Amino acid sequence: DIQMTQSPSSLSASVGDRVTITCRASQGISNYLAWFQQKPGKAPKSLIYAASSLQSGVPSKFSGSGSGTDFTLTISSLQPEDFATYYCQQYNSYPLTFGPGTKVDIK
Amino acid sequence: QVQLVQSGAEVKKPGASVKVSCKASGYTFTSYGISWVRQAPGQGLEWMGWISAYNGNTNYAQKLQGRVTMTTDTSTSTAYMELRSLRSDDTAVYYCARDLDAHTSCPDYWGQGTLVTVSS
Numbered sequence: 765d766i767q768m769t770q771s772p773s774s775l776s777a778s779v780g781d782r783v784t785i786t787c788r789a790s791q792g793i794s795n796y797l798a799w800f801q802q803k804p805g806k807a808p809k810s811l812i813y814a815a816s817s818l819q820s821g822v823p824s825k826f827s828g829s830g831s832g833t834d835f836t837l838t839i840s841s842l843q844p845e846d847f848a849t850y851y852c853q854q855y856n857s858y859p860l861t862f863g864p865g866t867k868v869d870i871k
Numbered sequence: 872q873v874q875l876v877q878s879g880a881e882v883k884k885p886g887a888s889v890k891v892s893c894k895a896s897g898y899t900f901t902s903y904g905i906s907w908v909r910q911a912p913g914q915g916l917e918w919m920g921w922i923s924a925y926n927g928n929t930n931y932a933q934k935l936q937g938r939v940t941m942t943t944d945t946s947t948s949t950a951y952m953e954l955r956s957l958r959s960d961d962t963a964v965y966y967c968a969r970d971l972d973a974h975t976s977c978p979d980y981w982g983q984g985t986l987v988t989v990s991s
Contacts, residue, residue: 798977800916807966807981808908808916819979851916855977859932860906860918 787852796856875982893967900948904970925973
C-alpha cells in the first residue's frame, strides 16, 4: 500500500497568513493526488484533484502543486472560514490512501 | 446542483449488519462512480471502496474484503454500502461521495454522512 504523510500535523496561523501544507507519498503517484478540507462535525469538502486542478466553486486562494512523491497545498491568504483540517489522498493505485491530516487553527 | 443524501443514523449490535443508502440527484448517475469513506470518532479518513455506477465494477479495501458489499440501483440513482459482522471498531461516520468520473475513485461531491454505532 502507498503510505501518505503530511507535515506539519498541525499549525497555528493568523488571518491573512500564507499557509503551506506538504504531503508525501511513499512511492511515485504521478499527479493522482487530491486535497480535502474538513471542518468539525461536517463532511469533507473537495478542494483539488490531479494535484493542481481546483474543484468547481473552490476559490483561487487555494492552490496545489507537485508530482511524483512530493506535493503542497497553499492557501494564499488565510481567512476565518479556512480554519479546518486538511487531508491529502492518493488515487494512483488501490487501496486509495489518505494522509493523517493537518489541522490549521487560529494563532 | 449535485446532491447526495444519505440514510439516517443506525445503532447496531456486534455481529449485525448495516446497510447505508446514498441517493444522488442533480447529475447523470451512471456517468460517475461512488466512493465510500469512513471516519472513526476523532480519527482521520479511511477509504472503504468504490463502485462504478456505469458498469457496477467495484474495488474494496483489503481489510474489509468479505464483509462489505457496494451496490447501485440505477432506477432510483441510489448507492448502497452494506457492512456485515459489525464490530465495535466499525463505529464511525460513513460518507458516500461522487467521483470525478465513472472509472476513477476520487471524490468531488460528498454526502452528509451517516453515523453507525456498534454497541452491545
